[in-house]
Amino acid sequence: MSKKQVLALLKEHQGAYVSGEGISEQLGITRTAIWKAVDALRRDGYTVEAKTGLGYRLTETPDALTEAEIRSFLGTTQVVGRHLLCLQEVDSTNTYAKRIALEGAADGTVVVSDCQTGGRGRMGRSFQSPAGKGVFLSVLLRPDMAPASLISVTALTAVAICDAVEDACGVRPQIKWTNDLVLGGKKLCGILTEMSLEGESGQLQYLVIGAGVNVGQEADDFDSGVREIATSLKIALGREISRPHLAAAMIRSLDQLYNALRSGRQEEYLKTYRRDCVTLGKTVQLIDAAGNREQVAALDVDEQFGLVVRCGDGSMRVVRSGEVSVRGMYGYVE
16 A cells, blocks of 8 residues: 555656655655655656655656556546456456456446457457557446447447547547547557346346557557558557556546446437548448458448448448448558
């Protein structure tokens, strides 16, 4: 506990010295406890200077997805993020969230990991999740809602993560239908939502929303199979981005989305989705599970976030997430 208290106090005065006597008086701990806390912080990657007669000064914080770092940016949320689990490595944050859901984990519990060994995307695809390079986050929700009312949650989440990236980084991604975030025509973020229903009643037991944002990768960090279609914030913006800052922004944005879901306020999300959807107005390819391709014109997104398309024979239809994937005529988006 002393480590967290000392860190919070040093962050309050970041860049300035705080005397050992002052820390001792404010926190009610001994000089020995202060020294041990500072030593532990240094092992965690914090740069803490100590100078006789002046005290301690925090000069640099690590780009670490720890609870202390994320909460230093987070502020107050209503539900999402009140319980925060930060892991060094996990198979999948979604899988972990589902496991703890069965153990009774609370509504709004967030799982964040520095890396995933088995990151998952839609339709069984893998999602590359290297250590120290991204924000891989899942939130466990237990809304008292009918499952049918949550069919659009994946698309809504895309808007929420766009909001978070814009808040933390000053740039707003676009959305490739249905839920991939893109920057510069390449994939920045993947989203996977999963729910569990009670067998006999069909009632919702829990909902897990997962998002993985590529933050610090260089082009060579991506496998050759995805290098041409993937990007990161570092590649797109040409600068380093704080992962705990982004993680906090994602948690806040998902908390706002959860409030909107429970109160039925989704109109603004649909309006924003239509504005941000890079698929609209383009001729695209629909690819079904068997690999069959159909060329269509993407016209609109309906109120359930289905893609309204005009087929080659002039007929109109709506395609749903899970039925098909969408690709540009010549690449990932275009």
